[in-house]
Amino acid sequence: MLAVGLFAFRAIPGLRAYFGFRGKRLITCPETHKAAAVDVAAGEAAVGAFLSEPTLRLKECSRWPERQDCGQQCLQQIEVSPENCLVWNIVSTWYEGKQCVFCHKTLSGLHHLDHAPALLSPDHKSVEWRELRPEQLLDVFSTHRPVCWNCHVTETFRRLHPELVVDRKLEPKRIT
Numbered sequence: 661m662l663a664v665g666l667f668a669f670r671a672i673p674g675l676r677a678y679f680g681f682r683g684k685r686l687i688t689c690p691e692t693h694k695a696a697a698v699d700v701a702a703g704e705a706a707v708g709a710f711l712s713e714p715t716l717r718l719k720e721c722s723r724w725p726e727r728q729d730c731g732q733q734c735l736q737q738i739e740v741s742p743e744n745c746l747v748w749n750i751v752s753t754w755y756e757g758k759q760c761v762f763c764h765k766t767l768s769g770l771h772h773l774d775h776a777p778a779l780l781s782p783d784h785k786s787v788e789w790r791e792l793r794p795e796q797l798l799d800v801f802s803t804h805r806p807v808c809w810n811c812h813v814t815e816t817f818r819r820l821h822p823e824l825v826v827d828r829k830l831e832p833k834r835i836t
C-alpha cells in the first residue's frame with residue numbers, strides 16, 4: 661500500500677515532465693544566434709522527474725546531424741520558459757487578433773480540433789503553417805500574411821483551377 665502510494669506520488673512529477681516537455685520548440689541557437697527547432701527527450705525527462713533526477717536532453721534539432729555533438733546549451737532557454745518556446749504557442753500568439761488578408765475575419769489563436777490557418781507568401785500562394793519548417797517560421801512571419809482556413813481552401817482552388825472559377829460581381833439591385 662505504501663509502495664503504491666509512493667509510486668503515485670513520484671508518478672505525478674514524471675507525468676508533468678512528460679506532458680510539459682513534449683512538442684516541437686523554437687530556441688535561439690547559442691552558436692548561430694538564429695532560430696532552431698528542437699525536441700526534448702520527454703520520456704527521459706519523465707523518468708528523471710520520477711527518480712528526482714532532472715535530466716533534460718535534446719532528442720532532435722534542426723541543426724542535426726551536423727551539430728549532433730553540441731553542448732545543448734539551448735536547453736537553458738527551455739528550462740526558463742518551456743511554454744513560450746513551444747512552436748504551437750508561438751504560432752497561436754502570432755495569429756491571435758490578426759485579420760485574414762482576404763475576408764478580414766479576425767483570427768483567434770490555434771485550436772486543436774480546428775483546421776489550421778494558413779499564410780500568404782509574397783508571391784501570393786497560401787500555405788498551411790504546418791507545411792513550413794518550424795525553424796523558418798519566425799522569418800516567415802515577417803514576410804507572409806495571415807489567411808483563414810476557408811480563404812486558404814478557396815484561394816488554393818482558384819490558383820490550381822482558374823478555368824473553373826467565375827467571379828461574379830455583386831449586383832446592387834439583387835442585394836436591396
Ligand SMILES: [Zn+2]
Nearest residue numbers: 760763808811
Ligand atoms: Zn478569410
